[in-house]
Amino acid sequence: MSSPDTVNTDPVLIDRSLCKACGICIAFCPKKVLEADESGIAVVAHPEECIKCRMCELRCPDFAVMVRSEGDE
Amino acid sequence: MNENLAEYFRGDHLPHIWCPGCGNGIVTAAIVRAIKELGWEKDDTVFVSGIGCSSRAPGYLDFNTLHTTHGRALVFATGIKVARPDLNVVVITGDGDASAIGGNHLIHAARRNIDITTICFNNNIYGMTGGQYSPLSPTHSLASTAPYGNTDRTFDLCRLVEAAGAAYVSRGTTYHVVPLTNLIRDGLNKRGFSFIEAVTACPVYFGRRNKMRTAVDMLNWQKEAAVPVSRAKDMDPGELAGKIVIGNFVDLDIPEYTESYERLLKEHASDRSGS
Numbered sequence: 001m002s003s004p005d006t007v008n009t010d011p012v013l014i015d016r017s018l019c020k021a022c023g024i025c026i027a028f029c030p031k032k033v034l035e036a037d038e039s040g041i042a043v044v045a046h047p048e049e050c051i052k053c054r055m056c057e058l059r060c061p062d063f064a065v066m067v068r069s070e071g072d073e
Numbered sequence: 074m075n076e077n078l079a080e081y082f083r084g085d086h087l088p089h090i091w092c093p094g095c096g097n098g099i100v101t102a103a104i105v106r107a108i109k110e111l112g113w114e115k116d117d118t119v120f121v122s123g124i125g126c127s128s129r130a131p132g133y134l135d136f137n138t139l140h141t142t143h144g145r146a147l148v149f150a151t152g153i154k155v156a157r158p159d160l161n162v163v164v165i166t167g168d169g170d171a172s173a174i175g176g177n178h179l180i181h182a183a184r185r186n187i188d189i190t191t192i193c194f195n196n197n198i199y200g201m202t203g204g205q206y207s208p209l210s211p212t213h214s215l216a217s218t219a220p221y222g223n224t225d226r227t228f229d230l231c232r233l234v235e236a237a238g239a240a241y242v243s244r245g246t247t248y249h250v251v252p253l254t255n256l257i258r259d260g261l262n263k264r265g266f267s268f269i270e271a272v273t274a275c276p277v278y279f280g281r282r283n284k285m286r287t288a289v290d291m292l293n294w295q296k297e298a299a300v301p302v303s304r305a306k307d308m309d310p311g312e313l314a315g316k317i318v319i320g321n322f323v324d325l326d327i328p329e330y331t332e333s334y335e336r337l338l339k340e341h342a343s344d345r346s347g348s
């Protein structure tokens with residue numbers, strides 16, 4: 001996770017206020033980019049592995065995940 | 074929230090009330106993505122729902138929305154479509170809402186071939202009221218009202234709607250979310266009655282009782298049970314037991330109800346002005 005004074009350059013953005021810790025995005029990421037923190041909320045653990053397939057975004061039941069498109073970074 | 078979706082949601086109503094891992098949010102987001110792809114205007118689009126966990130979806134959507142009574146969404150939707158054929162009318166319904174209390178309305182909306190898209194969130198159970206079995210609960214599955222297993226045979230709702238005369242019928246799952254979104258888009262785009270059964274997960278009342286404790290277990294079940302319609306054609310009923318056949322079943326260009334009604338009014342315009 002990035003600290004507040006650094007710019008977040010993660011390929012995937014997770015809205016912690018919406019995540020309900022269901023684990024779907026973590027379980028089905030083909031590159032194991034995402035992990036659960038101590039309360040089960042998804043965090044971007046291995047950003048360099050992300051292939052931007054968007055499956056985490058499309059399967060999140062809580063509209064909490066967004067994969068940055070090229071050019072957003 | 075996900076900025077790709079935000080303009081279509083009532084953000085101040087989020088987070089939604091659905092349980093962690095409930096598939097309703099996956100289907101709702103798929104519907105929104107399909108509408109975005111089609112470029113539909115929010116003001117030209119009406120969502121109508123009945124009662125149930127799934128039927129709460131329109132409450133989160135920043136469109137014209139109507140939350141009606143249990144099983145009756147298609148009745149209200151028919152009224153809207155006949156009064157304002159220019160609007161896009163979309164019904165969100167649960168498997169109980171659509172096939173039990175609302176089953177008769179579903180048959181007749183399909184028979185009329187009225188230009189309404191109905192998306193049935195099939196979680197195989199009555200979620201809102203605590204897990205009673207529905208006509209779409211699998212035979213032998215456990216429910217609060219079937220502690221020793223459900224003895225009923227299961228409705229194949231897609232085949233029912235096909236037989237009743239719908240123009241477009243498809244089934245998808247939340248695991249297969251990209252094809253599901255495409256099936257919804259094609260149904261929305263179709264002139265006539267469109268029915269899309271979206272197989273979704275109620276981990277709380279269906280999953281836990283049926284050896285699928287988590288939302289991840291339920292998505293794995295959808296992944297493993299799904300058979301594409303092209304492959305299902307060569308399988309016998311025994312092989313298809315417990316499977317979820319996914320894909321498009323019906324896509325027809327047949328006369329649509331409000332157009333036929335308009336034509337009738339035009340043909341009889343002189344009789345009517347004389348009366």
Ligand SMILES: Cc1ncc(C[n+]2csc(CCOP(=O)(O)OP(=O)(O)O)c2C)c(N)n1
Nearest residue numbers: 125126127143167168169170198199200201
């Ligand atoms: C006339 C009437 N009968 C019964 C109920 C109680 N009731 C509310 S929701 C529901 C079933 C919900 O199941 P489903 O349609 O499958 O939706 P889900 O909650 O699973 O999404 C029932 C029986 C009601 N609200 N109104």
Ligand code: SF4
Nearest residue numbers: 019020022023025060
């Ligand atoms: S899928 Fe969504 S709600 Fe579930 S853990 Fe991932 S971010 Fe959280």
Ligand code: SF4
Nearest residue numbers: 029050051053054056
């Ligand atoms: S975009 Fe694909 S690879 Fe990247 S985190 Fe999401 S699921 Fe994993």
Ligand code: SF4
Nearest residue numbers: 091092095126200275
């Ligand atoms: S009870 Fe089931 S259908 Fe209702 S919100 Fe919870 S998981 Fe979803």
